[in-house]
Amino acid sequence: xxxxxxxxxxxxxxxxxAFFVDxxxxxxxxxxxxxxxxxYNIWPNEVVNEIRKRRIPTIAGNYxxxxxxxxxxxxxxxxxxxxxxMGKISISYTNSIMKxxxxxxxxTLPAHIKVEFQLNExxxxxxxxxxxxxxxxxxxxxxxxxxxxxxxxxxxxxxVMCFGHTHKPYHRILNSAQEGQPAHYxxxxxxxxxxxxxxSNPEGGYVMLTLKENSGITDKDSIQAKFIRFKYDxxxxxxxxxxxxxxxxxxTMLRQGF
Numbered sequence: 060x061x062x063x064x065x066x067x068x069x070x071x072x073x074x075x076x077a078f079f080v081d082x083x084x085x086x087x088x089x090x091x092x093x094x095x096x097x098x099y100n101i102w103p104n105e106v107v108n109e110i111r112k113r114r115i116p117t118i119a120g121n122y123x124x125x126x127x128x129x130x131x132x133x134x135x136x137x138x139x140x141x142x143x144x145m146g147k148i149s150i151s152y153t154n155s156i157m158k159x160x161x162x163x164x165x166x167t168l169p170a171h172i173k174v175e176f177q178l179n180e181x182x183x184x185x186x187x188x189x190x191x192x193x194x195x196x197x198x199x200x201x202x203x204x205x206x207x208x209x210x211x212x213x214x215x216x217x218x219v220m221c222f223g224h225t226h227k228p229y230h231r232i233l234n235s236a237q238e239g240q241p242a243h244y245x246x247x248x249x250x251x252x253x254x255x256x257x258x259s260n261p262e263g264g265y266v267m268l269t270l271k272e273n274s275g276i277t278d279k280d281s282i283q284a285k286f287i288r289f290k291y292d293x294x295x296x297x298x299x300x301x302x303x304x305x306x307x308x309x310x311t312m313l314r315q316g317f
Contacts, residue, residue, distance in 0.1 A: 061085070064250045065265035066093035066189070066223030067120065070153070071254025071313075072102035074263045075109055077291035078253050085287075087267060091172065093223045094120025094189040097165070098133060098153050099255055099309050101299045107161040119168035120189045120224070121196035126153050127165030134196035145306040152304050170195060173217075181275035185268075186217035190224040199249065201229040209235050212245045218276050219246045221266065226257035228264055230284045244279040251286065254296070261316035262288040 063082050068075050082090065092115050097103035103126070110117055119127070121134035133150050137143040157165075171192065176183040191197035192215035199208070199222055212220050213235055228251030236243040251264035258264075267285045274281040297310035 060089070060270045061087040062185075062268040062270070063087035063090045063265060064093060064187070064221050064248075064268060065090070065253050066250050067095040067226055067252035068092075068106050068254040069095055069098050069122070069252070070100035070103040070106050071296050072100075072105045072109070073292045073295045074254040075106055077289055078263055078265060079109070079113075081287070081289040082265065085267065090115050091187055091221075092117040093187055093221065093250060094118050094168070095122045095223065096120070097126050097157070098122040099149050099300075099305070100296060101156070101303050101305070103153055103156065104158050104161045107164055111164060116172060117168055118172055118187060118189055119165065119170060119195065122153075123165040123168055124195055125150065126157055127162055127168070129154055129157075129162070136196070136198065145308060148304065148306055149309070176270065176274075178270065178272060178274050181277065183218050183270070183275060184216055185219045185221070186212075186215055188220065188222045190222065192217065192220070196224065198225050199247070200225055201227065201231065201249070205233055208247055209233050209245065212247065217245065218243075219248065219268070219282060221248045221250055221268070223250055223252065225249060226252035226255055228258065228266070228286050230286075232279045234279075241277055242279070243276045244282075245276075246279075246282055246284065248284050255313065256316045257312075259316050260288060261293050261314060263291055264288050 125133040172187040250266040269283040300310040
């Protein structure tokens with residue numbers, strides 16, 4: 060089974076359209092969206108409707124949660140006052156252009172999706188979250204301490220946990236078995252960002268998760284996560300920012316992938 064996972068579109072319609080072309084050519088069995096459909100660009104309503112018309116199972120990102128409730132807080136962790144001020148402009152602008160029906164859709168999105176597989180004698184739980192199972196806007200960076208990551212996954216009963224929010228893709232494989240016990244491998248997978256990458260690569264990114272008949276918790280190589288990058292019209296997305304009330308810095312970020 061091939062499962063396509065994407066996240067953090069952030070109102071970047073050109074990136075989303077290019078993603079659909081790419082992913083449909085790969086013919087996954089399922090597609091899931093891990094949230095943050097809106098914010099930072101001019102097409103929040105169009106992005107919502109592209110997701111809706113395809114009936115893609117979608118969870119709420121922190122930006123979706125805030126905009127869905129017409130909040131002035133997106134739950135973002137800005138590092139500087141300048142970033143915070145730019146974020147306020149983005150939130151205000153997004154709230155000003157969201158339509159009622161699209162906002163209502165964001166408000167009803169679930170926090171998590173859990174899918175349980177019975178591929179062999181092992182139960183295999185796939186958990187989809189935006190930030191973490193504990194908090195929609197918690198950042199799970201690649202350098203998080205192993206004990207902490209395992210504790211989060213064990214508490215959530217997640218064998219494969221996929222998430223976004225940081226916009227930086229990675230795949231960590233952790234063994235949660237105690238000494239002397241059979242291996243129990245858990246996979247923590249950050250699927251990156253479709254429309255606002257932050258890993259110095261401006262191309263959109265997503266993950267194709269492959270599960271086979273023999274996939275399970277005792278064989279770490281039986282679960283594969285392929286990181287896919289695709290080109291899109293970055294300049295169109297950047298120019299849209301520059302022609303809007305949004306800060307021009309967001310256009311630079313799109314061009315440079317940070």
